[in-house]
Amino acid sequence: MSSFATLNTLSVGTDYEALAERFRPIFTRIAEGAVERERTRTLPFEPIQWLKEAGFGAVRVPAEFGGAGASLPQLFQLLIELAAADSNVTQALRGHFAFVEDRLNAQAFSPQNAWFERFVAGELVGNAWTEVGDVKIGQVITRISRQGEQWVANGTKFYSTGSLFADWIDLYAQRDDTGADVIAAVRVQQPGVRQSDDWDGFGQRTTGSGTSVFENAVVEDDHLIDFSTRFKYQTAFYQLTLLAVLVGSGQAAVREVAQQVRVRARVFSHGNAAAVRDDAQVQQVVGKASAQVYTAEAAALRAAQASQRAYLAHFAKDEQAEHEANIAAELESAQAQVVIADLVLRATSDLFNALGASAARTGLQLDRHWRNARTAASHNPLIYKERIIGDWEINGTEPPYVWQIGGGNQPARAEKEPQSA
Structure with a gap:
């Protein structure tokens, strides 16, 4: 254990029910406006402000520094509850919690008190990593360079999830002087940062995932972080957040369809009961979806345990044990991803079998659960994760x-000559 972190300063868990009760009234308020925000494509600035004021962004910060000291399974359980209220809000906070996790791991080597204080004060961090357009694999166009007495960032990022709601942006870039990959923690409120709400996907439409432009955006010296020090289970962590989005979407779909069935007065002549709520086949549809979502949640929380072990292993001064824990975190998040995506996508689609055509009306926005789940499930292609798991199982x-x-x-493909008969 390093001099900067002892067992008392690690986030090993707290009383989950007491923690969740702090936020459940806010989750309820967020859920009440979810359909209208989806229908009008209104970004959730107000819901995220409620969470900031309640200290939601600091739940992983150790209790000694003013946070809740939640474990990773507890964090992702909370994010599932939030996603069941509005999955867009959970995804919007993905970059924030990843940056928090990185600072938690950095505490093993240098004090992170300043960042912990910011998180406890409610400050949030957005994400700006992905570049689009004419950029090759491994190429980083966004640059950090010296301009007089300060560092500045220049570049354009897309998929800047959550950055529109954030105080800081976790910017992936490359140093001009050394060519090293870095993370620049960039303050949003400055002239050199421009943000746009131009994400046009059919799902997760209010996550603030548009374009961020950096034009001589100032980066303070101590906010330039060597990417090689980034926490090693980061890919697993990002995937777990998507799994929380998927599970919460499934839970919300089951809840809302069950409510529609409960109050539905119209029945089909070839149905099985005088009331839809008593129709055995309709009950079966909802019951199966409930079981699918239950299993998805169990898999997500099981995978989160592996990442918690990787977090703790980082402080144990056993490189081999930490390495093995990081492998397990990545593999278990991938295994969970494969089954959860399938379960939730089937559930959010098949639930429509419990209702009539009126369930497709835009006023209900029941389709948002499938759209959001389909979008979240497309982030990290399942086919490659399945291959990676298989390669581990077969070849190690x-x-x-x-x-x-x-x-x-790859060179452009030549057109084939037409074959003669």
């Missing part, structure tokens, strides 16, 4: 801990 090949997306280097 370690999973990649960081991956990128960009243009390939």
